[in-house]
Amino acid sequence: xxxxxxxxxxxxxxxxxxxxxxxxxxxxxxxxxxxxxxxxxxxxxxxxxxxxxxxxxxxxxxxxxxxxxxxxxxxxxxxxxxxxxxxxxxxxxxxxxxxxxxxxxxxxxxxxxxxxxxxxxxxxxxxxxxxxxxxxxxxxxxxxxxxxxxxxxxxxxxxxxxxxxxxxxxxxxxxxxxxxxxxxxxxxxxxxxxxxxxxxxxxxxxxxxxxxxxxxxxxxxxxxxxxxxxxxxxxxxxxxxxxxxxxxxxxxxxxxxxxxxxxxxxxxxxxxxxxxxxxxxxxxxxxxxxxxxxxxxxxxxxxxxxxxxxxxxxxxxxxxxxxxxxxxxxxxxxxxxxxxxxxxxxxxxxxxxxxxxxxxxxxxxxxxxxxxxxxxxxxxxxxxxxxxxxxxxxxxxxxxxxxxxxxxxxxxxxxxxxxxxxxxxxxxxxxxxxxxxxxxxxxxxxxxxxxxxxxxxxxxxxxxxxxxxxxxxxxxxxxxxxxxxxxxxxxxxxxxxxxxxxxxxxxxxxxxxxxxxxxxxxxxxxxxxxxxxxxxxxxxxxxxxxxxxxxxx
Numbered sequence: 026x027x028x029x030x031x032x033x034x035x036x037x038x039x040x041x042x043x044x045x046x047x048x049x050x051x052x053x054x055x056x057x058x059x060x061x062x063x064x065x066x067x068x069x070x071x072x073x074x075x076x077x078x079x080x081x082x083x084x085x086x087x088x089x090x091x092x093x094x095x096x097x098x099x100x101x102x103x104x105x106x107x108x109x110x111x112x113x114x115x116x117x118x119x120x121x122x123x124x125x126x127x128x129x130x131x132x133x134x135x136x137x138x139x140x141x142x143x144x145x146x147x148x149x150x151x152x153x154x155x156x157x158x159x160x161x162x163x164x165x166x167x168x169x170x171x172x173x174x175x176x177x178x179x180x181x182x183x184x185x186x187x188x189x190x191x192x193x194x195x196x197x198x199x200x201x202x203x204x205x206x207x208x209x210x211x212x213x214x215x216x217x218x219x220x221x222x223x224x225x226x227x228x229x230x231x232x233x234x235x236x237x238x239x240x241x242x243x244x245x246x247x248x249x250x251x252x253x254x255x256x257x258x259x260x261x262x263x264x265x266x267x268x269x270x271x272x273x274x275x276x277x278x279x280x281x282x283x284x285x286x287x288x289x290x291x292x293x294x295x296x297x298x299x300x301x302x303x304x305x306x307x308x309x310x311x312x313x314x315x316x317x318x319x320x321x322x323x324x325x326x327x328x329x330x331x332x333x334x335x336x337x338x339x340x341x342x343x344x345x346x347x348x349x350x351x352x353x354x355x356x357x358x359x360x361x362x363x364x365x366x367x368x369x370x371x372x373x374x375x376x377x378x379x380x381x382x383x384x385x386x387x388x389x390x391x392x393x394x395x396x397x398x399x400x401x402x403x404x405x406x407x408x409x410x411x412x413x414x415x416x417x418x419x420x421x422x423x424x425x426x427x428x429x430x431x432x433x434x435x436x437x438x439x440x441x442x443x444x445x446x447x448x449x450x451x452x453x454x455x456x457x458x459x460x461x462x463x464x465x466x467x468x469x470x471x472x473x474x475x476x477x478x479x480x481x482x483x484x485x486x487x488x489x490x491x492x493x494x495x496x497x498x499x500x501x502x503x504x505x506x507x508x509x510x511x512x513x514x515x516x517x518x519x520x521x522x523x524x525x526x527x528x529x530x531x532x533x534x535x536x537x538x539x540x541x542x543x544x545x546x547x548x549x550x551x552x553x554x555x556x557x558x559x560x561x562x563x564x565x566x567x568x569x570x571x572x573x574x575x576x577x578x
Contacts, residue, residue: 097129318359
């Protein structure tokens with residue numbers, strides 16, 4: 026695989042029938058609504074997943090690889106394999122997401138996950154990140170198999186999961202992220218900020234990790250290391266990273282442990298001093314040895330799970346018995362709990378007959394989703410469909426006659442098209458893969474209550490004159506100017522969405538800084554300015570935009 030790039034991102038979106046469910050009406054009313062939520066109507070789980078996916082697509086780093094996989098009883102890929110993130114592929118992805126519906130039957134996540142892990146990552150120096158957006162309606166047997174699969178591939182693939190709906194399976198959504206060293210989140214009502222939740226996951230995913238880590242124990246005489254070197258996962262920024270070693274009794278008690286690896290293709294290392302813990306022997310045994318025992322048991326349990334899944338059925342019982350005995354021995358030796366030394370006791374309470382119908386138990390079930398025209402699905406067993414979205418033929422749709430609205434409602438409510446239009450969302454959807462904008466001047470002039478000609482001419486500002494000097498190309502100058510205006514508006518007028526817009530804004534600022542650095546040419550051969558220097562210039566330009574806009578309004 027190529028050794029350069031900014032990561033690979035695979036988005037797996039649930040397109041099963043259950044994604045037609047809508048949040049309860051009471052949960053959709055919120056007193057404060059951000060600039061990106063104005064005019065929104067009641068939406069299904071599928072609509073929320075599509076909104077999250079569009080936001081993720083707009084925020085991906087330049088030159089990364091990506092793909093979209095819809096799953097249900099069948100699977101549908103946008104591309105046959107992960108593809109470079111460009112303006113053309115981004116536009117194709119946006120059109121694809123707009124066409125997605127919950128038309129793929131039941132929920133089968135195991136097979137598409139298996140296909141993903143059977144494919145080599147697109148990049149050699151960065152982990153693959155898989156985002157799963159689902160309501161979590163899968164069988165418990167499949168969940169355990171999926172967790173085992175994700176854990177087995179955690180060295181090169183991280184998994185982030187978003188559970189949509191109050192009934193989203195907690196064990197599945199949290200388990201996928203835990204096994205895949207990612208992050209899990211839930212959207213349980215329309216009142217929650219979907220953009221904030223999903224962008225928090227993306228910010229975690231795009232931070233570069235230390236790949237291929239190894240631990241050098243130096244002069245310390247190590248007996249065993251857990252996890253073993255060939256099982257070490259990448260070191261992710263801001264995440265705890267624990268490696269346990271059992272030293273020989275005659276080993277030195279002081280030394281330096283060195284963590285080595287590669288960061289974005291460059292070799293890095295970090296030395297950590299080791300010294301004895303100044304506590305009494307009994308407390309030290311309890312803290313350190315029990316911790317080591319717990320890690321030994323966890324490592325052994327994961328190995329046992331992998332062996333159990335790969336073993337023939339006739340040998341599984343004997344193998345499981347042997348693994349349970351080994352785990353139980355470690356539990357007794359280190360005095361820690363494990364599944365082989367613990368039992369779950371259930372006390373079944375006798376049912377009492379109801380004395381009258383008033384106090385009789387009432388069956389409470391999930392409300393049925395409102396009728397939504399859906400694409401017809403053939404549920405007969407057949408070969409799974411895995412094809413490019415551009416080659417997929419639209420299926421026949423069933424007609425549904427909508428109920429006639431009441432006259433009062435027709436007078437009070439604007440058209441659905443007017444309610445669905447969000448100018449800020451429209452501007453964000455026009456962002457290029459590089460992070461810049463090349464259009465949107467009319468929309469921004471309307472939002473800022475200015476004449477479009479005044480705004481496009483730079484408002485006679487010093488910032489625009491600086492761009493004239495720095496950028497010889499009129500196209501580059503116009504693109505950077507509208508990008509600065511949009512970033513200014515997002516920062517100043519959409520403060521409630523600052524967390525979700527952070528990646529989009531920083532992506533644009535970095536693109537402007539890179540363009541300014543490239544256009545500077547050989548003017549700074551003696552001491553080439555750093556990326557921080559150009560980012561400072563971009564921030565100064567944003568201050569100039571603020572002054573110019575406020576002066577001319």
